[in-house]
Amino acid sequence: MTSTALRGRAWKLLEMVTTPLLPSDYLDLVSPLRAGADLRGRIEAVHPETGDAATIVIRPGRGWRGHTAGQYVRIGVDVDGVRLWRAYSITSPTNRQDGRFTITVKAIPGGKVSTHLVRRAKPGTLIQLDQPTGDFVLPQAKPAKVLHLTAGSGITPVMGMLRDVEFDDVVMVHCAPQPQDVIFRNELHDLVADQKLRLTEVHTDTDGMLDIARLDELVPDWAERETWACGPAGLLDAAEEHWSEHGVRERLHTERFRPSIVVAGDGGEVTFSATGKTVDADGATPLLDIGEEAGVLMPSGCRMGICFGCVTPLKTGAVRDLRTGEITEAEPGVLIQTCVSAAAGPCDIER
């Protein structure tokens, strides 16, 4: 008998011993980060970056597959006892030697998870992790000329790239309210001093919001540069339009932290038939949030309509895609993305 078959048998026996629990339920008590466990991480340090941003150092479990610069990771954090999932860009380089990685979080007003991580997270806390993902990454061949267009915490995935790769010609235009709000400011200025980066800071409190047309003046050759842009929806929408107008849309890569919502619909009574819960939903709140609020165990993923980790059968009724306004009606086999769908009248979600 091969050793894997033997191990399989031993595991089966162990399962018979631990039923109705699983062997892993017991192993988790002593070794939550072991290989084969659900992917978790342990917060090992929290370093303040600015008045409202901090870098969190995380030791991932043994199952961590590593990331590509620019990718994000979804983390599940217990805030006031409630598990909440959010996505954050990884800011550490891929070749970090100690096996840890970092995310850098800016506390946004009213943001439960971001505020918790920046102000209250304690070293030693276990968090839940997903494997890193995202296609806001560099191509295999290093581009000759690069532009990073970022605002606020949009700097985080780009910082992951800057720390990972030495570019030949890289320009960054970064917007923040005031100089002290610029995350990683010292490190950026060090790069500038070493002539590894050209940096333009736009301080929106004094300079006003960045008018995308000003790029001609700030970075005259912007259209020739492979560009990575990350920031609020307004900036990204303007950039996409600008790049399209100049026929260079394919050079622009964007990363959004939230879906851009275009339509709010009617709302209605939502039934989660498997759980037996019924709640009223408005036409602007994603069904994922509605379900979670009601205590239904909803699968979730990126929370912005990309990863399809949240798809769930729609049994009856209709839902509206919050990004497009498109209505989907229930039919056998119809699956909806609960993170970007809101009730468009009464509906029944199979959860």
Add this chain to the structure above:
Amino acid sequence: MTAIDPTAHLTAEQIEELGRELDAIRDEVIADRGEKDAAYIRKVISAQRKLELASRGVLLFSSFPPAWLLGTAGLSVAKIMDNMEIGHNILHGQWDWMRDPKIHSTTWEWDHVSPADQWKHSHNELHHTYTNVIGKDNDLGYGIMRVDEDQKWHPLHLGQPLWNFLNACFFEYGIAAYDLELGKNLDKRRRKNPEFRARAKAVGRKIRKQVLKDYVIHPLLSGPSFLPTLAATFTANLVRNVWSHSVIMCGHFPEGVQVFERRSIKGETRGQWYLRQMMGSANISGSKAMHFMTGNLSHQIEHHLFPDLPSNRYAEVAVKVRALFEKYQLDYVTGPLPKQVASAWHKVFRLSLPNRKPKVNTPEVPNRKQELVAA
């Protein structure tokens, strides 16, 4: 014999006001529920798992009498914790708000022969909704006993003290049987119903797993201690069964607890539903350890009012609920475990015999059915 309606002095408005006051108590706990509560249940689960592992470890050497005693005691406590403070309460959805898929009513499974989903249906939907309504609430006498003077007497009821004793010893099987509604479903036509057969199969699988673990694998792993370990796991299951049966009898059986007629709950308002829970449940008084070992079902009244509030909060809620009982001049039935168990058993014996005068008047809706109390 006189019939007393302990709620007759309340007006309809008062009952609704009482409902609002109870809602307010519930809202207060929910607003405040958080990190400490989550830490509590995780601590209890972790302690239970460690205790079970340690006890089963000690039982590997159970031919050594002190090891047998220690291991059996530990395993009994671990099984009680699993069923009461952990399983029962998680399956009620008391911890769903944490959104932790590992501690959630839809994913939890317990050390019990009734599969969690079947128990949730008969317990959460039937028993908690139709608390103490004759003919609707299977918990009332578990379909094998006469629990109210108005129920027709049958010679089989003479044996009910024995049925109750056997039910106590093999309580988890009794629960599985009535979750399956065996009494009703064993007739020829229903027996073939595919839905029933699927559920019966699930129970069979669960029984097989539990039995294999407790009575085959664990004794086998004990090697020369095979028989003592077998005796130990049997004893632990027996202790758990008798204990949970006793606690649960105390919840609805002691003298002074009201039962209700089917018709009385038609068109019941929120306030009236609360009132029925208040009058249909009884508490057990005692120490913190007692409350813990009963899974806080010693706060049965509070649990029935707010089945989905975290169990660690019932003690503080009880103070406020009791004040409401006093304010509305209602009788808060409570007492130490031995007294309540004796009271429940007394009823089982008393009703095994026919009573002289079954009540004949049929109260108008929404009057509640009264228990006949010997004056």
